Each structure stands twice: as C-alpha cells, then as structure tokens.
Amino acid sequence: MIQFVADGIVNAALIALGAIGLSMTYNILRFANFAQGEILTIGAYFTLLVLGVLGFGIGAMGPVAFGWPLLASIVVAVGTTSIIVLIVDWLLFRQLRDKNASRITFIMAAFGVSLMGRNLITLVAGGEPKYFDFYIPKTFELLPGMKVRPDDLAIVAIAVIAFIILFAFMNRTSMGRQMRAVAENPTLARINGIDVRAVIRWTWIIGASLATIAGALLAHNTQLRPEMGFDMLLPMFAALILGGANNLYGTILGAIVVGLTEALAVYVGLSGYRAAVTFLVMIAFLMVRPQGILGEKE
C-alpha cells in the first residue's frame, strides 16, 4: 500500500525539477511555456551525447547505478541546453517582446517551438527509444512494504540539493531578488534600474538547468524518446496550478501532490489514465481553489 508513496515521491522530484522552469517563465516572462517539455528532452539527449563522447558508461556510486560520468555529462548538458534555450529566446521570444505581442501570441509561439523541437530531435537523433546504459535495477526494503531503488533515493537527493541551491539563489543573491522584483512588478523593477534583460536570461538558464537535470534523470529511469518531455508537460502544468502559479514553493508542493496522485492512479490499476487523472485533479482544483494551495489571488 505505501509503495505508491515511494513511487510518487520519485515522480514528484522529476516533475518539480521540470516545473520550476515553467513557474519561472510563467511569473517573469508571463506566459505558459508549452515548450518546457522539449527542454527536458533536449537536456536528456545532450546528456546522452556527452556520455557517448566521454565513453565511460554511466558509472556507479556504491549501490547507485550511476556515478560521476552521468553527473558530469548532466553538468555539460546543462550548459549546452541553456545556450540552445537562450538562442531560441533571442530568435523568437525577444522579438515578440519587442513587438509587445499579446500573451497568447507567446503561448502559440511556444506551442510551435515545442512541436518543432520534438521533430528536430526526431530528425537528428531518430525516433526510436534510446538508453544511457544498461544496468540492473536493484531494490531494497526501506520500510516494511516499501521497496525502493538506491537510484531513486539518489534522484530525490539530487532534486533536494537542486532546490536548496535554487532557494538560496532566489533569496540570498542580488539576481534572485531582482528576479522576484520583476515577477512582482516589471514596470516598477525597470524604473528602479533592474536590468530586465539579464533577469530574463537568468530565468531561462535556471529553468533550462533544472529541466536538463529532470530530463536526464527521467531518461536514466526510463528511456529517451523525442516525446519524453512532452509527456511530462501536463503533470508539470498541473503542479504549477495546484501549488499556486505565483509561488515557487507551491510548485514543489504541487509536484508532490501530482506525483502521488499519478502513483496512486497506477497503484489502483489506472496506469493507462495517469495523465487524465492528473487533469481531473487539476480541473477540480481550478473549480475550488484556482489560486492553488499556496498562491495568492491575482
């Protein structure tokens, strides 16, 4: 019975890592980024590329079936994915910002980028599933009736470390405070001399970095497919809405709710309807509390 809690928390860690970027573009750039899923996918494929170049396999850390080669590849992929995302922003979203395009134009452009990105990946890497490396998953009993893999614990630990760094950045550094200021009131922030362009760059970089980590860890757990990130989009959006769209802590809380819900759906035999269950929970939330668990009314 409590097995689904373990599965759900691992799910939640991956969803939350991906959804932070969604939350940041939502609050700072002010649109729902339908291309967020493809950032996960691109991050995962870059990780695969770097792994291939390094040629050490994915390594191991004691019982954990991945080690420094995978972690080092993720670090490199974080850099390359961020560059790609910044190029796309420069080519498309920056121009839309300069034209003062409506929010919906941004959403539509993002939807187009999502589809193009997915097909570009198919074009370059092929549509068939790929794997980082072959490994035999080991499990042990963490609590009575709750089996976990050492890898799962490592994934949750990586996510927690990433969030600690994220919140330290947002709360302690000048750039983090500037980002929060722009999220709060862009005009006032600009009047006070905040470099909004730098804030936008950092928004993309942070979102893309966490998404790359999410994509790579998801790929390690399952497989690489051009649709892998797109399939995560609905759970990520649900996490954003459930937690409260204008609150980063809320996004993580929302991801935990979504992760547990999906694991419960699988546990009760509705694995085919995972995303649909998430959607129903999201709609129910929008009916009762549209501002989310921790959100404030706009």
Place this chain on the structure above:
Amino acid sequence: MEGGLSFLIFFLIFASFYSLSSLGLNLQWGFTGLFNVGIVGFFAIGAYTSAILTGPPYADTLFGGFGLWFPLGFVGAMVTSGVAAFIVGFVTLRLREDFLAISTFGIAVSIQLVALNFESLTRGPNGMYSLPRPLAGYFDSSTLDNLLYLIMCLLIIAGVYWAFERMVRSPWGRVLRSIRDDEIAAAALGKNVFAVRLQSFVVGSAVMGLAGALYANFIGFISPLDFIPIFTFQVFVMLIVGGSGNNLGALLGGLVVWGLWSGSDQLIASILPPTIQTQAAAARIVLIGFVLAVMLLYRPEGILRERRIVSREARLPNRE
C-alpha cells in the same frame, strides 16, 4: 482524368474537415481571443461520438453500436464536444488566459488516453471500423459517391459560414470582438464577459466536433492514432495563414495549408527513399513551424485581413 478528378475530390473532402475546424477556431480565437490548444480533443470527441452512435455493434464493446441515422451522429457529436467545452470553459474562462490553454491541452491528452484505454467503449488501439458512410451507394462509381459526400461537406460548411457571419455581425458578435480587444472596457459597459466567452467557446468546439464526425463517417475507421497534437497545430497554422478574424480567411487557410501539407507529402513519398521518410516528415513539421513563426512575427493578420464590421445603425449613409 478519372484518377485526377477522384484525387481532387478526395483532397477537397479532407480540406473541408480542416476548414471546418479552422472556422470553429476562428470564432474562439479570431473573434473572441480564446486560445484552444486542444482542438484535436474536440475533433476526437466528435469522431468517437458519431462512431458510437452510427457505427455497428462490436463483439467486444459494452456500449454503442446504435447504428443510428447519420445526422443524429453529427448532432450527437456537436452536443458531446460542446458539453466538454462547456465544462472546461466553465472552470477556466474566469481565470487568466493561460489556464484555458493548459486545460484544453489537458483535455486533448485525456481524450486520447480514454480512446486508447477505455476499450469497452472505443475498442482502444484496435480502433472502430466499418462505420457507415452517409450517402454512399447511390452510384456505381466511388468517385461519384465521394462527390456527393463532398457536396454534403460543402453545404455544411456553407451553413456554418453563413451562421457565423450572421453571428459576428450581430450585436453579440460585436461584444465578442470588444472582449477580445479590451475585456475591461467590455465589462465596464455591462457585458457579461464570462457568459459570452463561454458561448463562443462552446459553439466553436461543437463545430470542431462536427468536423470530427464528418471525418469519422467518411474514413469509416478511427483509432487513437488519428488524433495527435499535430492536428491542433495544423488548424492553428491554417487560421493564422488564412487570416484570423476573417471567416473566409479561415476556410481559405484550411485549403491552402492542407494543399501545401499534402503536396509536400506526395513530394516526400515520390522523391525520397523510404528509409529517411520519417525524418523527412519531421523536417516538414519543422518547416511548418517555421512558417508559423514567420507569420506571427511579420504578418500576424494572415492572407485575408479582418474586415471592419460596423453596426448598420452606426454606418454613415454616404459611406454605403
């Protein structure tokens, strides 16, 4: 000659599914500014509804196979997709516009899962086959049968076009555009922004459902693989290229983009070896995305601009 004609008829029948969806989207996006990312979801609801209502009974389903007269299937398709739109719209149309986009995306994903997994209703991945084709069998030639179907599609499109033109020229249509252009001003004038948006969203989605029903009954076979997100994207590109806010533009965009799409399909199939055709199909989607990006940046009004529609009473006599 016969081959060319029958290809043209086939092409136009398919173009009419897209043009009708694009017309539905135009009411939502072109006139009301509602961003629907789940067009394929409403199209699929319509297709499955008509398949269940008009289709034959299957040994492995628990519900459906009513074999009803096809207009009932079409009406049923509009009702179910309209009801789905009402639920989504009722929950999200009061909120920030992103929420409608996210929820419509969610409904498209969910509908696909239901189609794939709810086997006792939809037969899952096996699909629903032997759906009756309306108006078939009056002639010996399948070309003439298709021509008759095409005429029916064109009549339906003409009817929807006429109705939409009436609607957007009416006071209600002016409220739609005022909401799109300045929601707060519309609310300040005492217009019920939420109700009007919901009406526009439901009517537009019902038309998408009707397009889905026309598709299902023409092809005679539907499976979850027919309803993928690329459809939503195609319809959006059609409307943007044709000119959102212009009903004729919506129809024209459907024809033009479907022409480019199926033309490039023929080209890829004829000049490229089969081994790289998956990649070529992917490249084509990238290209279409590029067209959309360029349109959004440099000609957001599309081929046909939106016409300025002024109330009859407000028109100056010497401008007539």
